[in-house]
Every structure is written in structure tokens, then in C-alpha cells.
Amino acid sequence: MxxxxxxxxxxxxxxxxxxxxxxxPMRGGLPTREPEMLARWKAMELDRKIFDAGKGKPVFTLHDGPPYANGHLHIGHALNKISKDVVNRAQRMSGKRVRYIPGWDCHGLPIEWRVEEEYRKAGKDKDAVPVLQFRAECRDYARNWVKIQGEEFQRLGVQGEWDHRYATMDFASEAAIVAEIGRFLLNGQLYRGLRPVMWSPVEKTALAEAEIEYHDIVSTTIHVAFPIIADPTPGQALADVSAVIWTTTPWTIPANRALAYGPEITYVVLRADEVTESSLVPPGAKLLIAEERVAAFCAETGILAHHILYTLPGEALEGAISAHPLRGKGYEFDVPMLPGDFVTTEAGTGLVHLAPAHGQDDFALTQKYGIEVPELVRDDGTYAAWTPHFAGIHVFKAADPVCEALAEAMQRWTGNGDAPAGLLARGSIVHSYPHSWRSRKPVIFRATPQWFIRMDGERHLRRDALEALRDVAFVPEMARNRLTAMVEQRPDWCISRQRAWGVPIAVFVQKGTGEVLRDPEVMRRIVDAMREHGADIWYSAAPSAFLGPDRDPADYEQVFDIVDVWFESGSTHAFVLGEDGLNFPADVYLEGSDQHRGWFQASLLESVGTRGVAPFRTLVTNGFVLDEQGRKMSKSLGNVIAPADVTDKLGADILRLWVVNSDTNEDLRIxxxxxxxxxxxxxxxxxxxxxxxxxxxxxxxxxxxxxxxxxxxxxxxxxxxxxxxxxxxxxxxxxxxxxxxxxxxxxxxxxxxxxxxxxxxxxxxxxxxxxxxxxxxxxxxxxxxxxxxxxxxxxxxxxxxxxxxxxxxxxxxxxxxxxxxxxxxxxDPELADRWTRLRALRRVITTELEAARRAGLIGSSLEAKVKLPLTERETLLFGDVDWAELAIVSQLEVDILTGAPSIYLDDEQDETLPGAPEPHLGPTVAAAPGHRCDRCWRVLPEVGAQLAHPALCLRCVAVVEGQGA
Structure with missing residues (x-):
């Protein structure tokens, strides 16, 4: 032919x-087709149809952790919302009624900070702007980003009741948040107290742990001698001795009010006999430090030779009193030495200087002994006017003046029966230090009057929260330990912030007694007013509108601190779940692993504190998104992947596929x-x-x-x-x-x-x-x-x-x-096992076909004829298969063998035993005899047997004639 x-x-x-x-079509063209499909869904009212189709079905509720209404979506947002959408859609397609209400966190410092930035650019003073005007600008800013982010989430294919979204700045939400504050007020868990909190001198507000990130910084370190002036030890072992501390925060020395020792630690009195030329340690000084720290201490302070004069147990220090090293410069108080179980010998000297205004352990221990908490640092991070010697200096610039004052004090030591006081050594250390994640600036611990929710006490919030977690499922399960440990270790919850944009802690304090007013009727009036007018009413209405006719507003202080945004977002269950067909507790909360110290924990504590139960049945946690090299994304590295860039170039389905193809239990890479x-x-x-x-x-x-x-x-x-x-x-x-x-x-x-x-x-x-x-x-x-x-x-x-x-x-x-x-x-597992074997044998045949193709014996597999040797047992298992079709060859002949062991079955007797016959050979490939059918391309001898269709095989002849061709 x-x-x-x-x-x-x-x-x-x-x-x-x-x-x-x-x-x-073969090509997806997703960047073009996806927006068209979104428009089609909107036109056909798909969301309404989904809503209607779910009526009467069992309810599934995934409560949306609110993203912050501030800026375009980042890749973490995409991971989170896509993960939630996969869960919701899968539940819906499994027969559940899914009510997904997207939400936004709209109050707080990030938005306030952005609005202030615009003021700074325009040369305006934020404090000169009326508070209601400022709040209105913050509201407009948040409203704009809620709209933009909502559109960006929908572009990712996230389905939800977007017209029914919630926002913490909605009037009803603000009223509900204040009502939740009221629950803690009325049950006695809310109190105002003075204690150290994370404080941002730049933003002039307290911060939550979840608002903190850690960066390495270089800090000045100092060794300081505190002369012991009251010696309870036998034989006056501490006469003329100075207790030595080491700290990385020299600026806290003015606030020192005590020293801590470890009762179980062994201490020594060391006499410095010889020092280096540059050392600040005066020869002959007697110094008290932990025995385990002697070698390191001498190296760090330049002591070349020393003697151990005394060894004594830590418990012997009970009752010892030292003097502040700056005594004579306005620091004329005693510094008692107190037992502290947090003192270790891992670093420093085994003695810890306590500044109760600037450390949680410091505060707790000094409060136990009734020691005052001095307020020496103002909200901008500068020393107050009443701080001796350092007034007006910023704490982050205080290392030099503090060291100079301490060095001057040390120079006054005479060695004539007195103990040295002041600076023994100065150095530096690179260490991880807390920063505000908004301003990226360092923070400090600062004791200020704040509003707290008790973790312990009569109502046992900590205990109840830990008990509630036992009934919660964790995905992955290992996340349980993380959240449990955080609840076990956290201090009382500081919920107050000293800013303007947020929900106020709407309470009154009696001026005469300092007692907070706990009146259900007053709280009801406040909540009702906010439900109608929003939280701004707290700033615009007269206090009498809330206090009622039976109280004189002049007798009460109106609190204008705003509530921590984590309390707000932790309260969202109160105004989203439990009504309108939404489950309470929610079936699932799903967020990143950082939310164990953020939204997960805030929601748990808020719900347990007001309702006695966790607001979720299951917590699902995913990791963070890193770049392809495992680095954190950053504009400076140029490795940021924005969701909008992916949808514009590749399509949202590609981004969604990345999410489900990743191990979300670990950190993800993109x-x-x-x-x-x-x-x-x-x-x-x-x-x-x-x-x-x-x-x-x-x-x-x-x-x-x-x-x-x-x-x-x-x-x-x-x-x-x-x-x-x-x-x-x-x-x-x-x-x-x-x-x-x-x-x-x-x-x-x-x-x-x-x-x-x-x-x-x-x-x-x-x-x-x-x-x-x-x-x-x-x-x-x-x-x-x-x-x-x-x-x-x-x-x-x-x-x-x-x-x-x-x-x-x-x-x-x-x-x-x-x-x-x-x-x-x-x-049908048995059938599956059979076809697993068949496919394995098919791979043997296709391997031989590929070899024949490479050798030029055949072109396509349909040009081949295969001879397949099978034993009698193999024939029973495999012989009834159309091997020509399965191997995609034109002809296949099974050659039944007798007496040969199988090469395809692994359950026969060992063929390596002496006298065992050789196993049979595998399949062989040859060019198929006959002609190629012009319709199916199989090569068969029968092609040409029908004169009417000489180019066809018999099957194709029958089909063609059946079609009337």
C-alpha cells in the first residue's frame, strides 16, 4: 500500500x-477565568443557594479568628483562610450545614499608629485632636481595609457570608465586648492593681505577650557591689563584705529595693588579692558570690588571684541587709536580702538584684515582704523628676550615667573596715530581647496601675481553663502541651491599654475608697447605650447617663483606658456563636501556632471566665510560612510572596493547591x-x-x-x-x-x-x-x-x-x-491484591517493551508481539487476563510452562535449594506479524481479510459497518 x-x-x-x-480546555487560564467565575457565582446568588441548601442539616461551625484590618493580605492570611475554607467546604459536602461568618479585628494600636503617622507627616499633634474625631478617623481607616481584605479573601475562593461579616468595631460588637468586661467586673475577677507589665516607651502603652517579638540586641552588663550592713551569720562572716550582682539592665539599678539569694545555693566570701591593670575591683575587696560562679566571676572582673575566706549555705543569708550602692546620692534606704526560688547559678553571681517595678519575679518576691514598688520611669521611658541623679534620662540611654555613678561610688572605698559599693566590671552581651511587633522597638517591664483579670483566687480561672482543655481535641495533638504550659505559667491577665482607639473599660471607681463600682444596673445602662450608639458614647455622654439618678458623678472616676485587643478578639464568641444557627462551643478554631499565646488563649480564658467552658471543641494549628530556603519572609531579603501576585500570575487554585500539598503541621515553604x-x-x-x-x-x-x-x-x-x-x-x-x-x-x-x-x-x-x-x-x-x-x-x-x-x-x-x-x-481487598500483582507483572512487560524500543526493534508498543512464559500456577492467577490490551501491544501469546518455579509469585518454596530447577525466563518482545489497522493501529494478521475494508482489522470492520461507513 x-x-x-x-x-x-x-x-x-x-x-x-x-x-x-x-x-x-487544556490550559487553565486561571487568572482570567477565576474572576469570571466569581462574577457568575454572584449573579446566580450561589451563597444564598448554599445557605438555603443547608437548612435542616446538622450544623458545623468554624469560628473565624479575626484578621487585623490593616493592609493588604500576606501569605500567612492566605494559608489561614484557605485552610479554613477547605475544612468548611469539606464539611458542607459531607452533609453539614456550615455557617461561616468572616470577621475582623478593628481596634487597637496598629490602626491608631497608622493614623498617627499621617498626623506626623502633616505636622499635626495627635494629642491636640479631639478624641472623637481621632476615633472616627481610625474607624474610617479600619472600614476601608475590611472592604479591601474582604475582596482579596473572596478572590482566593473563600466562601462565606460576606454580607453578614462581623467586626469588633460594629456597635453591637462593642456593646457585647463591654458586657463581657462587665461579667468579669461583677464576678469579682476584674481588679485594678500596680504590677509590672510589658511597656512600649515608643507607643506609651502596655502590651500583651502576644504583641511581643524577640530580636537580638547588644546590652551593657555590669557587676555591682552592694555593701552588707546587717550580718546575721555566725561569727560575722559577712563583716566588710559586699554582695555582688550581675545585670543586663543597668537602668534598673535606681529602682533596686532588694537582693535575692538561693536558699539551696552554696556561697563563698572571696577576697580579691591581685587584679589586672584595667580591672575595677579594688584589691582586698571581700565579695559574696555563689561558689559555682567563682571562676567565671574572676575572669569577667579581672581578678588574677583570690582567697576563699568563708563558705556558707544560702539559708545563712536570711536576715542580711545591704545598702544601695548609690547611698549618699539620694538612695538612702536599706536593701534586704530575700530568698528566691528563681535564683540560679547558670549565669551571673548567684545573687539577683530586685527592681520590683521592672520584673515579674522581682515584684512577686518584694510584695511578699511588703517592700515598696517605686515608680521612677514615665510612660515615655524617661526617669521621673523625683528620680535622684537621673531625672529626665531615657532608660535606653542610661547605661553610661548609671555606670559613671557606680564607678564614682566604688572610688570612694577606703578599705578601712567598710565594704566596697559600686561598679566592679562592665561588659556587653548579645541576647534576645523583647520588642513591640508594631514599632519594632525594645520594650521594658514597668509597674503601672492597670486593670487585670485574676488567674487564681476564689474563682480559679487558671484551674478551670486547664480543666476545660482536657475536653478539647488538638490537631496536631502535640499542640496541647504548648497551650497548656502557657496557661499554667501566665500571670494575671492585664487587659488595659493607655490609648484612644478601642473599646473602653467602661467602669467607674469610687474616688473616696478606690473601689471599683460593681453595679449590674449601671453596667446594663452602659451596654444598652453602646448597642445603640457605639463605644463613642462613653466619651460623649455625661457620666450621669450611666450612673443614674441615685449617684453623684463627682464621687466617681470614669475609666478611659481601653481594653486589650486580645480581650476583644477573645470575646468574639459572645457575639458570633450560639445564635442564628451557629454552634457554641464552636466545632473548630483554626489558626497559626502563634495563637496559642494569642487568640486561642484569650478566647479560652474569656469564655471559661464568663461561661465556664472553652469556646471550641477542636483547635487546629498550622505552622508559619517561610521562603524556599527556610528563611522568614522580609522585604529586605526580597523573598516576600504576596497572594495577589500569585493569583494575578498563576491563579488562586495554584495557591490553594500549595496549601493542601504542604505539611501544615510544620512550617511551610513557598x-x-x-x-x-x-x-x-x-x-x-x-x-x-x-x-x-x-x-x-x-x-x-x-x-x-x-x-x-x-x-x-x-x-x-x-x-x-x-x-x-x-x-x-x-x-x-x-x-x-x-x-x-x-x-x-x-x-x-x-x-x-x-x-x-x-x-x-x-x-x-x-x-x-x-x-x-x-x-x-x-x-x-x-x-x-x-x-x-x-x-x-x-x-x-x-x-x-x-x-x-x-x-x-x-x-x-x-x-x-x-x-x-x-x-x-x-x-474488594482480594481483587485489589490480585491487581497489584497484575500491575507488577505489567511493569515487567513494559520494561521489556522499552528495551526493544531503544534497540530499534519496534516503534510504538502496538508494533510488538510479546511472548509471556507463565507456569501453570501463574496461569491460574494471571492467564485469564487480556494481556495484549493490558500491556497495550497488538499481540501477546502466553506460553504455559511445566515444572519451572515462578518468578512472579513470592510465596513458593525456596528455589535456591540444591537440585531445584532454574526459574523460567521473563517475557520476550518481537515485531508483530501482519499489517497495521488504519483505524486502531494494532498490527494483526487479519488486517486485509475484508475486501470492503482492506486496511482494517475485523473489530474495526464491524464498528465501521455498524456506523454505515
């Missing part, structure tokens, strides 16, 4: 081949190469959907074949579907999606594209429409399409919708469908 006549014959029969046809890899994974999934759609062209329900009549291969694929669905169900039930979608991708590429589709391609393209094998394949493809579309819909929200509507029309939506659930009889 000439090339021209062969081409003519192929053209003649091309139209008789059932090639795939679909409107679903970058251009990783996104490129996700694009490749997406392309394979899309091609799988496209092939299904193309092969299903014209499929009708009447074409379907009952399960009992399906060939083994189809039943095997359905069994594999049951295994895939088990993974999906596990994700739904545990909210643990790690590994689920990678397994689904592997199924699509390995089981379907590289195996099932390849094997059944010939039947689908070339068998007659009514052929049982073709109908069976299309029956399974129909199931596969429905399964893949619904199972992928929680993740590939746009692509799954496109693949669904390409077949069923745009009147419906895959997001109104339920997950395809496999029939129980599809699970």
Missing part, C-alpha cells in the same frame, strides 16, 4: 473513531520554584479531568453498566476509589488534611492517567458504542468524574466548578453537590 493510499484510508476512517471531545512545581501538579490534575470529560462525550445514564457486570479492571478502579474516599473522610472527621490531596494526585497520575486511561483508551476510541467493555469504561469514568470534581472542589474551587459545568451546564454548581460516596460493595 502506497503512502498516499494509506493516508487516504486513515482520513476515511478518522471520523469513525470516538476521539475525546470537551469544551474543557517560592517561585515551589509554585512552579504546584503548577505542574495542577496541570496533571486538570489533564485527568479533561480526559474524563472528553471520553464521556455524549454519555447518558442509560449507558451505565451495573456493578455486577463490570469487568475486573473497572471493579479494581472502583475499589481504589473507596481507598481514596477513606482518606477524604479521615480529613473531614479529623480536620487533618496533611497527605490527603497528594495521595489523590498520585491516584490521578499513577492509577488513572498512566494505567487505567492508557489501557482503556483503545476500547473507548475504537470499540462500538454498545460494546460492553466500552460502556463499562464510560460507566466508571462517569463515577470518576463525579468523584474527582466533588473531592477536589474544597481545594480547586474554580477548576472543579469548571469541570462540573463543562458537563452539566452552568445552571448548577459543584459547590451545591455532596461528596460522591462509594458504594459499600466496591471495596
Amino acid at each position: 502506497s503512502d498516499q493510499s494509506s493516508t487516504t484510508a486513515q482520513d476515511r476512517y478518522r471520523e469513525t473513531v470516538f476521539l475525546p471531545r470537551t469544551s474543557f 517560592g517561585n520554584e515551589i509554585l512552579k512545581q504546584q503548577g505542574e501538579l495542577y496541570r496533571r490534575l486538570r489533564n485527568t479531568l479533561r480526559w474524563c470529560l472528553g471520553a464521556l462525550d455524549g454519555f447518558t445514564p442509560g449507558e451505565a453498566v451495573p456493578y455486577e457486570e463490570l469487568p475486573e479492571l473497572e471493579r479494581y478502579i472502583l475499589h481504589r476509589l473507596t481507598e481514596m474516599y477513606a482518606l477524604v473522610r479521615r480529613g473531614v472527621e479529623t480536620h487533618q488534611w496533611v497527605g490527603v490531596y497528594p495521595a489523590l494526585h498520585q491516584f490521578c497520575t499513577t492509577d488513572l492517567s498512566a494505567f487505567y486511561f492508557d489501557v482503556r483508551k483503545d476500547s473507548l476510541y475504537c470499540d462500538a458504542p454498545e460494546a460492553p467493555r466500552r460502556r463499562a469504561a464510560r460507566t466508571v469514568l462517569d463515577i470518576l468524574h463525579r468523584a474527582l470534581c466533588t473531592w477536589l472542589a474544597p481545594v480547586l474551587v474554580f477548576t472543579a466548578e469548571e469541570a462540573w459545568t463543562a458537563r452539566f451546564g452552568e445552571e448548577g454548581s459543584v459547590h451545591l453537590e455532596a461528596f460522591l460516596e462509594p458504594e459499600t460493595n466496591w471495596a
Whole structure:
């Protein structure tokens, strides 16, 4: 047959081949198609239809932790909201009614800081602006970003009741937050007290632990001698001795009021006999330090030779009193030595200087002994006017003047029966130090009057919170220890802030007694007013409007501190959950691991403190997002990946696929190469959907074949579907999606594209429409399409919708469908085990075919004839298979062997025993005899047997003639 006549014959029969046809394109074009789909969903009111479809179903509630309304979304936002959306969609498609109410955190310092920045640029004084005007500008700023972020979240494919969103600055929300403060007020847990809190001198406000980040800084270190003036030890072991402390905060020396020792630590009195030329230690000085620190102390202070004069236990120091090293410069008080269980010998001298205004341990220990808490540092970080010798100096610039004063004090030592006082050494250290995450500036501990919620005491909030956590599920489980430890260790909750933009701690304090007013009727009036007018009413209305006619406003102080934003966000359960079809406690809270010290903890304490239960049944935690090298993202490194950039270039579905293909239990990585890899994974999934759609062209329900009549291969694929669905169900039930979608991708590429589709391609393209094998394949493809579309819909929200509507029309939506659930009889482990063996043997054959192709013996596999030797037992297991179809060759001949051991079965007797026959050989490949069919391309001797169609095999002749060709 000439090339021209062969081409003519192929053209003649091309139209008789059932090639795939679909409107679903090969290329996703996601950046263009996704916005079009969002517009379509809006036009068809998909959110309303989802809402209506859920009525009467069991309720599932994932409560949205509110992002901050400040700036465009970052990649952490995308991870968080996509993760929540996957959980919500999967629950909905599993038969639940999901009410997802997106929310925003709108108050607090970040927004206030941004508005102040605009003032600074314009040369305006923020403090000169009326508070209501300033609050209105903050509200406008937050409102704008709520709108922008809402649009950006929706662009990511996140489904929710966006028109029903909540915000902490809504009037109803503000009223509810004040009502929650009132609950703590009325149950006695809210109190005002003086104690150290994290304080930002730049922002002039207290900060929560969750608002702190740590950076390395260089700090000045000093060793300071405190002369002991009262010696309780036997034999006056401490006569003429100075206790030595070491600190990294020289600025706290003016606030020193005590020293701490460890009762279990052994101490020594060391006499410095010889020192270096640069040492500040005077020879002959007698110094008290921990025995374990002697060598390090001498090295750090330049002591070359010394003697140990006394050794004494820490408990012997009880009752000892020292003098402040700056006595004579306005520091004329005694400094008692107190036992402290927090004192260690890991660093320093084994003695700790206590500044009760600037440390939690310092405060707790000195309060126990009734020692005053001096207030020497103002809100801007400068020493107050009444601070002797250092008034007006900023604490972060105080190292030099403090050291100079201490050095001067040391120079006054005479050695004539007195103990030295002052500076013994100065150095520096690089260490991790707390900073405000907003201003990126260092913070200090500063004792100020603040409002606190008691963790312990009569109502036992700490104990109750820990008890409530026992009934909470954690995903991953290891996160339980983190949150539990934080609750165990946290101090009383400081909820007050000294700013303007937020919900006020709307309480009154009696001026005469200092007692907070705990009156339910007053609190009711405050809450009612805020529900109608918002929190601004606290600033604009007369106090009498709240106090009522029976109290004189002149007798009360109105508190204008605002509440910590963590208290606000921790209160959101109070005005989102429990009503309007939303569960309380919520089924799930899902956030990053940093929220164990933030929203998770605030919500737990707020809910347990007011309702006695945790507001969540399950806590799901994900890691942080890093770049491809594992570095934190930063503009200076140029490694920031913005969600908008990804959606504009690749599409939201690629970003969503990255989320579910990552191990969210650990820190995640993202970058251009990783996104490129996700694009490749997406392309394979899309091609799988496209092939299904193309092969299903014209499929009708009447074409379907009952399960009992399906060939083994189809039943095997359905069994594999049951295994895939088990993974999906596990994700739904545990909210643990790690590994689920990678397994689904592997199924699509390995089981379907590289195996099932390849094997059944010939039947689908070339068998007659009514052929049982073709109908069976299309029956399974129909199931596969429905399964893949619904199972992928929680993740590939746009692509799954496109693949669904390409077949069923745009009147419906895959997001109104339920997950395809496999029939129980599809699970067939024995069949699966058989086909695992068959596929292994198929790989042996394809390996030989590839070798023959490389050797030039054949071109495509359809040009091959395979001889497959099988033993009698192998024939029983494998011989009933259409091996030519399974191996995709034109001809395959099984050669049944007798007496030879198997090479494919691993459960026969050991063939290496003496006298055992040699195992048989594997398959061999030769060029297939005959001619190639111009329609199916198989090479068969029968081609040409029919004169009417000399270029076709007998099967193709029957199909063509059945089509009337």
C-alpha cells in the first residue's frame, strides 16, 4: 500500500473513531477565568443557594479568628483562610450545614499608629485632636481595609457570608465586648492593681505577650557591689563584705529595693588579692558570690588571684541587709536580702538584684515582704523628676550615667573596715530581647496601675481553663502541651491599654475608697447605650447617663483606658456563636501556632471566665510560612510572596493547591520554584479531568453498566476509589488534611492517567458504542468524574466548578453537590491484591517493551508481539487476563510452562535449594506479524481479510459497518 493510499484510508476512517471531545480546555487560564467565575457565582446568588441548601442539616461551625484590618493580605492570611475554607467546604459536602461568618479585628494600636503617622507627616499633634474625631478617623481607616481584605479573601475562593461579616468595631460588637468586661467586673475577677507589665516607651502603652517579638540586641552588663550592713551569720562572716550582682539592665539599678539569694545555693566570701591593670575591683575587696560562679566571676572582673575566706549555705543569708550602692546620692534606704526560688547559678553571681517595678519575679518576691514598688520611669521611658541623679534620662540611654555613678561610688572605698559599693566590671552581651511587633522597638517591664483579670483566687480561672482543655481535641495533638504550659505559667491577665482607639473599660471607681463600682444596673445602662450608639458614647455622654439618678458623678472616676485587643478578639464568641444557627462551643478554631499565646488563649480564658467552658471543641494549628530556603519572609531579603501576585500570575487554585500539598503541621515553604512545581501538579490534575470529560462525550445514564457486570479492571478502579474516599473522610472527621490531596494526585497520575486511561483508551476510541467493555469504561469514568470534581472542589474551587459545568451546564454548581460516596460493595481487598500483582507483572512487560524500543526493534508498543512464559500456577492467577490490551501491544501469546518455579509469585518454596530447577525466563518482545489497522493501529494478521475494508482489522470492520461507513 502506497503512502498516499494509506493516508487516504486513515482520513476515511478518522471520523469513525470516538476521539475525546470537551469544551474543557487544556490550559487553565486561571487568572482570567477565576474572576469570571466569581462574577457568575454572584449573579446566580450561589451563597444564598448554599445557605438555603443547608437548612435542616446538622450544623458545623468554624469560628473565624479575626484578621487585623490593616493592609493588604500576606501569605500567612492566605494559608489561614484557605485552610479554613477547605475544612468548611469539606464539611458542607459531607452533609453539614456550615455557617461561616468572616470577621475582623478593628481596634487597637496598629490602626491608631497608622493614623498617627499621617498626623506626623502633616505636622499635626495627635494629642491636640479631639478624641472623637481621632476615633472616627481610625474607624474610617479600619472600614476601608475590611472592604479591601474582604475582596482579596473572596478572590482566593473563600466562601462565606460576606454580607453578614462581623467586626469588633460594629456597635453591637462593642456593646457585647463591654458586657463581657462587665461579667468579669461583677464576678469579682476584674481588679485594678500596680504590677509590672510589658511597656512600649515608643507607643506609651502596655502590651500583651502576644504583641511581643524577640530580636537580638547588644546590652551593657555590669557587676555591682552592694555593701552588707546587717550580718546575721555566725561569727560575722559577712563583716566588710559586699554582695555582688550581675545585670543586663543597668537602668534598673535606681529602682533596686532588694537582693535575692538561693536558699539551696552554696556561697563563698572571696577576697580579691591581685587584679589586672584595667580591672575595677579594688584589691582586698571581700565579695559574696555563689561558689559555682567563682571562676567565671574572676575572669569577667579581672581578678588574677583570690582567697576563699568563708563558705556558707544560702539559708545563712536570711536576715542580711545591704545598702544601695548609690547611698549618699539620694538612695538612702536599706536593701534586704530575700530568698528566691528563681535564683540560679547558670549565669551571673548567684545573687539577683530586685527592681520590683521592672520584673515579674522581682515584684512577686518584694510584695511578699511588703517592700515598696517605686515608680521612677514615665510612660515615655524617661526617669521621673523625683528620680535622684537621673531625672529626665531615657532608660535606653542610661547605661553610661548609671555606670559613671557606680564607678564614682566604688572610688570612694577606703578599705578601712567598710565594704566596697559600686561598679566592679562592665561588659556587653548579645541576647534576645523583647520588642513591640508594631514599632519594632525594645520594650521594658514597668509597674503601672492597670486593670487585670485574676488567674487564681476564689474563682480559679487558671484551674478551670486547664480543666476545660482536657475536653478539647488538638490537631496536631502535640499542640496541647504548648497551650497548656502557657496557661499554667501566665500571670494575671492585664487587659488595659493607655490609648484612644478601642473599646473602653467602661467602669467607674469610687474616688473616696478606690473601689471599683460593681453595679449590674449601671453596667446594663452602659451596654444598652453602646448597642445603640457605639463605644463613642462613653466619651460623649455625661457620666450621669450611666450612673443614674441615685449617684453623684463627682464621687466617681470614669475609666478611659481601653481594653486589650486580645480581650476583644477573645470575646468574639459572645457575639458570633450560639445564635442564628451557629454552634457554641464552636466545632473548630483554626489558626497559626502563634495563637496559642494569642487568640486561642484569650478566647479560652474569656469564655471559661464568663461561661465556664472553652469556646471550641477542636483547635487546629498550622505552622508559619517561610521562603524556599527556610528563611522568614522580609522585604529586605526580597523573598516576600504576596497572594495577589500569585493569583494575578498563576491563579488562586495554584495557591490553594500549595496549601493542601504542604505539611501544615510544620512550617511551610513557598517560592517561585515551589509554585512552579504546584503548577505542574495542577496541570496533571486538570489533564485527568479533561480526559474524563472528553471520553464521556455524549454519555447518558442509560449507558451505565451495573456493578455486577463490570469487568475486573473497572471493579479494581472502583475499589481504589473507596481507598481514596477513606482518606477524604479521615480529613473531614479529623480536620487533618496533611497527605490527603497528594495521595489523590498520585491516584490521578499513577492509577488513572498512566494505567487505567492508557489501557482503556483503545476500547473507548475504537470499540462500538454498545460494546460492553466500552460502556463499562464510560460507566466508571462517569463515577470518576463525579468523584474527582466533588473531592477536589474544597481545594480547586474554580477548576472543579469548571469541570462540573463543562458537563452539566452552568445552571448548577459543584459547590451545591455532596461528596460522591462509594458504594459499600466496591471495596474488594482480594481483587485489589490480585491487581497489584497484575500491575507488577505489567511493569515487567513494559520494561521489556522499552528495551526493544531503544534497540530499534519496534516503534510504538502496538508494533510488538510479546511472548509471556507463565507456569501453570501463574496461569491460574494471571492467564485469564487480556494481556495484549493490558500491556497495550497488538499481540501477546502466553506460553504455559511445566515444572519451572515462578518468578512472579513470592510465596513458593525456596528455589535456591540444591537440585531445584532454574526459574523460567521473563517475557520476550518481537515485531508483530501482519499489517497495521488504519483505524486502531494494532498490527494483526487479519488486517486485509475484508475486501470492503482492506486496511482494517475485523473489530474495526464491524464498528465501521455498524456506523454505515
